[in-house]
Amino acid sequence: MQNKESFSDEELAIRTQQGGTADFEELAKRYWPRLHRFLLTYGNDAFASDITQETLLRAYQKISYYHSKKSFAPWVFTIARNLALNSLKRSKRKAEVTMDENLTESNQVIENDHEIGMVWGKAKQFLSKTAYGSLRLHYGEELTVKEVAIIMGKSEIAIKVILHRSRKKLAEYFKSNPIKL
Amino acid sequence: MRIKSILQNKHRNEAEKQVVEKLRHEAHLEKISSSQSKKYGNEVSQFLDLIKDESNPDRKIKKNNRNSTFYLPRLAFATFSLCIVSFLIFKGFEKPEENKSIQDLSLIEDLVELEFQPDLDFVKNINLENFTWEKPSLDLNLILIPMADFGSLFTDIEIIPPLNLYFDPVQNLPNRLTPSEFWDFKKNTREEIKNFKDSIPFLEEIYQTNRES
Numbered sequence: 001m002q003n004k005e006s007f008s009d010e011e012l013a014i015r016t017q018q019g020g021t022a023d024f025e026e027l028a029k030r031y032w033p034r035l036h037r038f039l040l041t042y043g044n045d046a047f048a049s050d051i052t053q054e055t056l057l058r059a060y061q062k063i064s065y066y067h068s069k070k071s072f073a074p075w076v077f078t079i080a081r082n083l084a085l086n087s088l089k090r091s092k093r094k095a096e097v098t099m100d101e102n103l104t105e106s107n108q109v110i111e112n113d114h115e116i117g118m119v120w121g122k123a124k125q126f127l128s129k130t131a132y133g134s135l136r137l138h139y140g141e142e143l144t145v146k147e148v149a150i151i152m153g154k155s156e157i158a159i160k161v162i163l164h165r166s167r168k169k170l171a172e173y174f175k176s177n178p179i180k181l
Numbered sequence: 182m183r184i185k186s187i188l189q190n191k192h193r194n195e196a197e198k199q200v201v202e203k204l205r206h207e208a209h210l211e212k213i214s215s216s217q218s219k220k221y222g223n224e225v226s227q228f229l230d231l232i233k234d235e236s237n238p239d240r241k242i243k244k245n246n247r248n249s250t251f252y253l254p255r256l257a258f259a260t261f262s263l264c265i266v267s268f269l270i271f272k273g274f275e276k277p278e279e280n281k282s283i284q285d286l287s288l289i290e291d292l293v294e295l296e297f298q299p300d301l302d303f304v305k306n307i308n309l310e311n312f313t314w315e316k317p318s319l320d321l322n323l324i325l326i327p328m329a330d331f332g333s334l335f336t337d338i339e340i341i342p343p344l345n346l347y348f349d350p351v352q353n354l355p356n357r358l359t360p361s362e363f364w365d366f367k368k369n370t371r372e373e374i375k376n377f378k379d380s381i382p383f384l385e386e387i388y389q390t391n392r393e394s
């Protein structure tokens with residue numbers, strides 16, 4: 001019997017469609033940390049964990065909608081982004097009522113600095129959510145510009161421009177605040 | 182040069198190149214640490230338990246039985262709209278009875294005898310001197326009858342407007358006549374009403390009975 005680790009993401013997804021829960025377990029192991037890191041774009045560690053769980057659960061429930069000829073990563077990252085944005089909308093409404101938004105945001109920055117690297121931390125601090133998310137997917141998760149464009153709901157040119165501006169902004173910052181690798 | 186570098190998604194200078202290298206390097210370190218992380222291991226195992234629970238058919242049944250309050254207002258509105266539409270269709274418009282005609286004296290006779298005895302005063306009290314040929318400022322029948330006729334083109338039901346001609350013939354007919362037609366109508370109607378009264382032999386008796394009662 002072939003080891004599950006040797007299967008590609010797409011193969012595992014197709015096997016899950018055919019009823020293999022064990023194949024989805026392998027997918028969950030692969031994607032949990034990737035999704036968690038990406039979802040730190042939109043909130044703190046607890047938020048990222050919740051949405052990661054919800055994303056994978058949703059992916060498992062809706063696996064029949066996955067198109068076998070397409071790449072699995074953009075599909076699951078798109079679910080993650082949509083769920084994160086919906087959750088943010090809901091929490092924003094709640095925060096407007098409780099007037100607690102500023103407190104939550106400041107806590108998020110402190111917690112996130114422990115979760116991600118220093119350069120990524122600075123990127124999160126200086127860039128917009130879209131720019132940071134695009135940077136994370138392209139340079140962190142090594143997805144192509146086309147895949148990033150699908151996930152972020154933008155054109156390829158727009159993503160290229162966002163990546164260019166982000167690189168430039170970070171380069172300017174590290175020029176004045178040099179760091180060692 | 183700048184546009185070219187954007188379209189090719191390449192760094193323009195050494196500083197940008199360094200940033201990209203740092204980002205990639207840190208991402209690589211994160212991947213290594215996450216693969217060894219106990220925290221992720223625990224979270225994944227918890228999630229896998231959740232999936233197993235989700236696969237359980239008993240749980241699916243429970244989930245399907247959950248009531249969603251989100252659709253209740255929509256459902257209430259849809260039901261209300263349906264009630265209104267049903268009321269308008271079935272109550273607002275009546276299906277005509279066959280062979281019912283204003284000129285059908287035998288039918289009027291039956292009605293007088295069986296159903297409309299208390300209302301016979303309307304025949305007795307007709308006084309044509311009170312009517313003029315002038316049209317009222319707003320006659321709803323002028324609007325409703327063409328609408329009803331138009332509506333009848335698309336359905337099998339003949340639509341009778343609310344102001345029914347059958348039970349109010351004298352008040353409505355003159356409004357649709359020209360002045361000369363009106364005077365002719367008035368002259369002829371006197372005779373017709375007389376004939377109508379004469380055609381009901383027991384009419385005077387009914388008047389008598391009504392007065393006594």
